[in-house]
Amino acid sequence: MIQFPPPHVLFTFLVIFLFIALRKWKKKHNIKKETVLELPPGPKRLPLIGNLHQMSGALPHHALRNLARQHGPIMRLQLGEILTIVISSPDAVKEILKTHELAFAQRPEISALEVMSYENSSFVFSPYGEYWRQMRKICVLELLSVKRVMSFRSIREQEAMKMIKAIGDSDGKPFNLSKLILSLINDVTSRAAFGERLKPAWERLHRKIDVILNHIIEEHKAKLESAIDDENKPPAREDLVDVLLNLQKTSELKFFITMDVIKNVIMEIFSAGTDTSSTTIEWAMSEMLRNPRVMHKAQQEVRNHLNGKPRVEESDLESLEYLKTKIIINTWAIGRDSDAWSSPEEFRPERFLESSVDFRGNSFEYIPFGGGRRICPGINFGIANIEVPLAQLLYHFDWEFGDGKSSPEELDMEETFGITSRRKNPLVMIANTRVKFSNDRAVHA
Numbered sequence: 001m002i003q004f005p006p007p008h009v010l011f012t013f014l015v016i017f018l019f020i021a022l023r024k025w026k027k028k029h030n031i032k033k034e035t036v037l038e039l040p041p042g043p044k045r046l047p048l049i050g051n052l053h054q055m056s057g058a059l060p061h062h063a064l065r066n067l068a069r070q071h072g073p074i075m076r077l078q079l080g081e082i083l084t085i086v087i088s089s090p091d092a093v094k095e096i097l098k099t100h101e102l103a104f105a106q107r108p109e110i111s112a113l114e115v116m117s118y119e120n121s122s123f124v125f126s127p128y129g130e131y132w133r134q135m136r137k138i139c140v141l142e143l144l145s146v147k148r149v150m151s152f153r154s155i156r157e158q159e160a161m162k163m164i165k166a167i168g169d170s171d172g173k174p175f176n177l178s179k180l181i182l183s184l185i186n187d188v189t190s191r192a193a194f195g196e197r198l199k200p201a202w203e204r205l206h207r208k209i210d211v212i213l214n215h216i217i218e219e220h221k222a223k224l225e226s227a228i229d230d231e232n233k234p235p236a237r238e239d240l241v242d243v244l245l246n247l248q249k250t251s252e253l254k255f256f257i258t259m260d261v262i263k264n265v266i267m268e269i270f271s272a273g274t275d276t277s278s279t280t281i282e283w284a285m286s287e288m289l290r291n292p293r294v295m296h297k298a299q300q301e302v303r304n305h306l307n308g309k310p311r312v313e314e315s316d317l318e319s320l321e322y323l324k325t326k327i328i329i330n331t332w333a334i335g336r337d338s339d340a341w342s343s344p345e346e347f348r349p350e351r352f353l354e355s356s357v358d359f360r361g362n363s364f365e366y367i368p369f370g371g372g373r374r375i376c377p378g379i380n381f382g383i384a385n386i387e388v389p390l391a392q393l394l395y396h397f398d399w400e401f402g403d404g405k406s407s408p409e410e411l412d413m414e415e416t417f418g419i420t421s422r423r424k425n426p427l428v429m430i431a432n433t434r435v436k437f438s439n440d441r442a443v444h445a
């Protein structure tokens with residue numbers, strides 16, 4: 001599956017951008033090898049491997065933060081052949097994302113991506129230029145606009161209800177909450193992108209990726225043709241494949257939207273939208289389980305507000321201030337800067353109520369969606385996917401550990417390093433129904 005940069009490795013990306021910018025600048029100004037560059041401080045390098053040995057042992061984002069503590073928030077590392085500048089503080093991020101925004105809108109040149117994407121049609125990894133500009137416009141105005149995200153509201157509500165029902169059916173027995181959250185987000189995203197749940201097909205993707213995508217597109221084309229033939233039929237909700245096929249016919253872009261472009265955009269949106277959102281819900285639940293005070297406060301807010309309603313709807317969420325404070329897990333190192341945050345390691349959602357920090361790229365101490373020109377265009381979709389399920393999990397159930405642990409401090413919080421920093425082990429829980437899910441009215445257990 002095509003991968004995209006997650007929040008917790010953002011600073012590593014920034015670093016690579018700086019390297020590219022330096023290289024381009026050197027090329028442009030014809031600077032020869034012997035020119036001595038003024039580089040920030042960094043640890044001593046070994047021949048050939050540079051500082052790679054200092055990255056082993058810990059997860060990369062932890063290792064980088066530990067090194068930055070010794071060498072400063074703008075630090076030089078030599079990772080094999082690649083000269084890297086690591087950015088680890090809000091002030092340094094501001095420098096990069098605001099002052100030198102343009103230079104850092106580039107993406108690193110990774111040759112493997114050319115193979116993975118359809119004829120270089122990747123949007124997420126495309127260099128900053130005309131193709132990226134046009135694709136970004138399609139994403140922001142057509143595929144992920146507020147209006148489009150709103151149009152998927154019933155999908156989100158239906159899928160969240162399906163999850164709540166499955167949890168209710170677990171009947172007080174331990175179950176894998178992580179798996180349910182991931183399949184919820186997969187189902188929401190695939191229904192929004194392709195118009196149907198695609199799990200079984202998606203699981204076979206590695207073998208038959210192209211065949212499946214061709215099949216999906218052909219089906220959509222046939223559906224569009226029959227809709228044109230039957231003008232009296234009310235227009236159905238458009239999924240993202242429909243939007244792209246329509247644009248292919250009607251748009252006046254500077255390039256033609258080929259089938260490869262459509263396949264790639266859909267793939268990337270699917271990849272970008274699933275792990276990020278499900279991981280956020282998973283960590284939010286984990287943090288609350290470890291902090292019963294926070295869990296209790298959030299549950300009280302949701303339950304008082306809903307006051308026995310049978311289910312949580314998106315419109316219920318507007319006034320849930322406390323819940324909304326905890327939907328995003330901090331970008332790893334920047335969000336843990338002790339100059340910017342008091343007790344940065346502590347899960348204390350109140351901190352967001354007490355300050356005006358925003359997560360849309362304006363507050364450099366908190367950039368879960370990145371910032372600058374390449375800021376995540378899926379913010380609205382991502383937030384919408386997270387809020388209702390989280391509110392429902394808190395509203396309907398009281399939670400107990402399902403893995404034999406008895407105290408919150410014992411909860412395993414081990415992470416993996418990957419595209420998104422997921423939990424290493426699934427969250428196994430027992431759910432005790434507090435407000436029974438019903439289509440008509442809420443029944444208190």
Ligand code: HEM
Nearest residue numbers: 006007124272273276277368369370371374376378381382
């Ligand atoms: C909690 C959920 C999400 C988080 C934390 C997140 C975070 C990020 C981050 C940090 C970036 C890189 C920004 C940069 O390079 O400066 C990014 C880029 C991107 N995200 Fe998201 N994202 C989320 C959800 C989504 C969703 C739901 C979609 C689409 C459905 C999406 C689509 C994209 C795309 C297409 C890019 C590349 C933008 C570009 O290169 O211009 N994201 N995201």
